[in-house]
Amino acid sequence: MxxxxxxxxxxxxxxxxxxxxxxxxxxxxxxxxxxxxxxxxxxxxxxxxxxxxxxxxxxxxxxxxxxxxxxxxxxxxxxxxxxxxxxxxxxxxxxxxxxxxIFKCQSAYKALVYCFVQLPLSIVYIAWTVLVGFSSVVASAFVIGLPVLLFLCNRCVTSRSLKDA
Known part of the structure; x- marks a missing residue:
């Protein structure tokens, strides 16, 4: 049993x-x-x-x-x-x-190559981002700021001419 x-x-x-x-x-x-x-x-x-x-x-x-x-x-x-x-x-x-x-492992060599390629590519990417970002900020300040500045100046000139009249 x-x-x-x-x-x-x-x-x-x-x-x-x-x-x-x-x-x-x-x-x-x-x-x-x-x-x-x-x-x-x-x-x-x-x-x-x-x-x-x-x-x-x-x-x-x-x-x-x-x-x-x-x-x-x-x-x-x-x-x-x-x-x-x-x-x-x-x-x-x-x-x-x-x-x-480790010397026989192909994926270790792939990782090593990626490591050496990653640093220069990241530097180029950051430089490109800063360059494009900075130029975009300058362009937006010019494209948006100039009409606003002209509008404000025109308004000031118009209000002075109304005061003088």
């Missing part, structure tokens, strides 16, 4: 099976999957009296550890593809222990 497990023991067994299913994956991925699963179970069973039927239903609704592991692995692959354009990071994982692995 199978021993009866408590709620915490069943959740812990599920989490251990999830860790086994995620073996060889990034530690952050495993931690995220464990946190999400444990949070889901705690939220689902929080206000209810734990019964075997309820715990089984919550676990079944969430999915088997293998299904959840496959989901997280696929999501990690999609995110890496979107962010880095890499379909797999197995080569990077194998070389990551090496002290000279």
């Amino acid at each position: 199978m021993p009866i497990k408590t709620k915490d023991q069943r959740i812990q067994a599920y989490l251990e099976a999830l860790v086994i299913a995620l073996k060889g994956q990034d530690a952050a991925l495993v931690q995220d999957a464990l946190f999400d699963a444990e949070s889901h179970f705690q939220d689902a069973l929080e206000d209810q009296a734990p019964s075997d039927h309820l715990i089984d239903a919550v676990i079944e609704q969430y999915g088997s550890p293998v299904e959840i592991a496959n989901y997280y692995i696929e999501m990690e692959r999609v995110v890496n593809q979107a962010l880095y354009g890499a379909t797999s990071l197995t080569a990077e994982k194998q070389e990551s222990g090496s002290r000279v692995s």
